[in-house]
Amino acid sequence: MLKHIVLFKLKATAEGASKEENARKIKRDLEALRTKIPQIVHLEVGINALSPEGNYDLAIYSEFANEADLNTYAKHPEHLKVADFVGKVRENRVAVDYLA
Secondary structure, X not given: OEEEEEEEEEOOEEOOEEHHHHHHHHHHHHHHHHHOOOOOOEEEEEEXXXXXXXXXXXXXXXXXXXXXXXXXXXHOHHXXXXXXXXXXXXXXXXXXXXXX
């Protein structure tokens, strides 16, 4: 099993919306991918619940059977639509992929 974790720090405002509004949109759009991309074994999207300085705003935890399935997800047109929006509203991104 390949686990894929991504954290985003969002801009205070972007694309005419607040950080909170954009976080909710990203969460909704990513969670909708569960029914559109069969390679997703598991996907969770969490919006930061506490506000210590330095925390990231959004976390994605996902699982794939293997690297090929992760690559299919990453290149899927529906994922690319979400990624395009995220690219416009994020300040920073960090990620890790590991085998479990």
